[in-house]
Amino acid sequence: MHSNTKSIGQYTFTSTSTSTFCSGMDYTKEEDDKKTSALQATERTIDEDGVGDTFNQVAVLRDIEEALGSPLDSGPQVPAPKPLIIVISGPSGVGKDAVVKRLQEVRKGIHFVVTATTRAKRLGEVDGKDYFFVSKEHFLSLIEKNELLEYATVYGDYKGIPKQQIRDFMSKGYDIVLRVDVQGAATLRAILGNSALFIFLVAESEVALVKRLMDRRTETREKLLLRVSTAREEVKRMIEFDYVAVNAQGQLEKTVNLINSIIDAEKAKVQQRMVEI
Numbered sequence: 483m484h485s486n487t488k489s490i491g492q493y494t495f496t497s498t499s500t501s502t503f504c505s506g507m508d509y510t511k512e513e514d515d516k517k518t519s520a521l522q523a524t525e526r527t528i529d530e531d532g533v534g535d536t537f538n539q540v541a542v543l544r545d546i547e548e549a550l551g552s553p554l555d556s557g558p559q560v561p562a563p564k565p566l567i568i569v570i571s572g573p574s575g576v577g578k579d580a581v582v583k584r585l586q587e588v589r590k591g592i593h594f595v596v597t598a599t600t601r602a603k604r605l606g607e608v609d610g611k612d613y614f615f616v617s618k619e620h621f622l623s624l625i626e627k628n629e630l631l632e633y634a635t636v637y638g639d640y641k642g643i644p645k646q647q648i649r650d651f652m653s654k655g656y657d658i659v660l661r662v663d664v665q666g667a668a669t670l671r672a673i674l675g676n677s678a679l680f681i682f683l684v685a686e687s688e689v690a691l692v693k694r695l696m697d698r699r700t701e702t703r704e705k706l707l708l709r710v711s712t713a714r715e716e717v718k719r720m721i722e723f724d725y726v727a728v729n730a731q732g733q734l735e736k737t738v739n740l741i742n743s744i745i746d747a748e749k750a751k752v753q754q755r756m757v758e759i
């Protein structure tokens with residue numbers, strides 16, 4: 483039996499061409515084969531210390547394991563990132579809907595929460611897609627059971643975020659996207675604190691925002707004035723958010739890319755946000 487002694491760092495190893503020398507650790511041919519193929523896949527060519535060829539690398543790995551007293555772990559060193567709750571907010575007309583729609587197209591594994599409402603379904607709206615259209619009794623029972631993350635009355639109708647939907651999708655590993663106005667974001671921040679990720683969308687200037695609202699042709703002159711004066715106040719609340727993304731005119735793709743990167747960066751955080759719904 484051929485044996486060979488070598489030093490790597492602080493360790494001195496004695497290896498043999500069979501596994502019998504590695505007392506205390508049992509190696510099977512199957513394990514050796516697995517390591518061999520993993521090493522072949524990497525096509526490494528380290529020539530120093532004679533560990534360049536695949537056969538020697540298997541032997542060295544075995545020696546390292548022997549010195550460590552435990553096998554090298556081939557499993558992931560980092561656990562799978564936790565699902566996130568991502569709150570996207572900003573003044574009216576800044577592009578929240580447009581950004582969320584595009585984000586859903588470019589990013590896998592996100593679920594855009596469908597709000598429950600007691601208002602009547604409008605022509606063309608689809609139950610479960612645009613909203614969950616529920617009776618007032620059902621909505622009140624959800625409030626009673628504390629099954630809404632947040633709710634509000636809008637022109638006499640109730641609107642709210644069902645917790646069960648969030649739980650269901652998070653348990654399947656989905657990130658949750660909530661698109662809310664600035665007041666709604668403040669309420670969610672009070673409920674969720676730092677356990678959720680808050681992103682503020684802003685136009686590049688007030689002028690750009692007004693132009694965008696005018697182009698949308700959904701506002702009367704009075705409504706436009708109200709939205710712009712509200713937006714001026716809302717922008718001051720940017721400080722309450724974790725990130726801000728400027729959604730500049732004609733730059734929707736850039737904004738969505740930025741938000742995608744923010745989510746990626748969150749997933750790479752050592753201390754992940756922990757959310758319980």
Ligand SMILES: Nc1ncnc2c1ncn2[C@@H]1O[C@H](COP(=O)(O)OP(=O)(O)OP(=O)(O)O)[C@@H](O)[C@H]1O
Nearest residue numbers: 574575576577578579580694698730731732733734
């Ligand atoms: N980067 C952009 N460049 C040009 N137009 C944009 C951009 N982002 C969004 N828009 C357009 O601006 C208008 C307002 O966008 P959107 O409806 O998404 O805003 P919103 O924040 O959801 O508004 P609201 O809160 O009033 O529902 C839409 O017509 C949309 O297509």
